[in-house]
Amino acid sequence: MRFHTRKWVKPEDLNPNHTLFGGQLLAWIDEEAALYTIIQLENSKVVTKYMSEINFMASATQGDIIEIGIEVLKFGKSSLTLKCEVRNKMTRETIITVDNIIMVNLGENGKPSPHGKTQIEFVKDRLEDK
Structure with a gap:
């Protein structure tokens, strides 16, 4: 799993239990999934269709740095x-896992549209081809 984004837990991110x-x-996970998919x-027109069971395994407190990891399980037609997985950057303790997040590619009409992709591509490889 590749961990792409880090977040710093600030006072405004806390619940009444601190x-x-x-x-x-x-919300951070949904945004990361959307950015990864885009x-x-x-294509900047993608939506979240489904999030499976969410498993909170540990908590994070103010000042913790967390990192969000994304892994592709499957390329569908659209x-x-x-x-x-989200983990504490310093301790590597897993905070939460989400087994399945389905993101859907949309066409100009706002309906699901085939994307034609079958494997992970890295931006650096796309740039080298040009």
């Missing part, structure tokens, strides 16, 4: 299925 609010963490599919 730990990272789960809703904030899920880059992979080379979708990309991802797996996510």
Whole structure:
């Protein structure tokens, strides 16, 4: 799994228990999944279709640095299925896992559209081809 993004847990990210609010963490995961999909599919029009069971395994507190990891499980005709893990950067303790996130590629009409991709591509490789 590649860990792409780091977040610093700030006071505004906390719940009444003074730990990272789960809703904030899920928003970060959703954003990371969307950004990853946009880059992979080379299309800014993507939406989250599905998130599987979410497993909170540990908490994070103010000042912690967390990192969000994404892994591609499957390329569908118009979708990309991802797996996510968020961990504490310093301790490597897993905070949350999401086994399946399905992102859907949209066409100009806002409907699901085939993306034609079958494997992970790295931006650096695309740039070398040009």
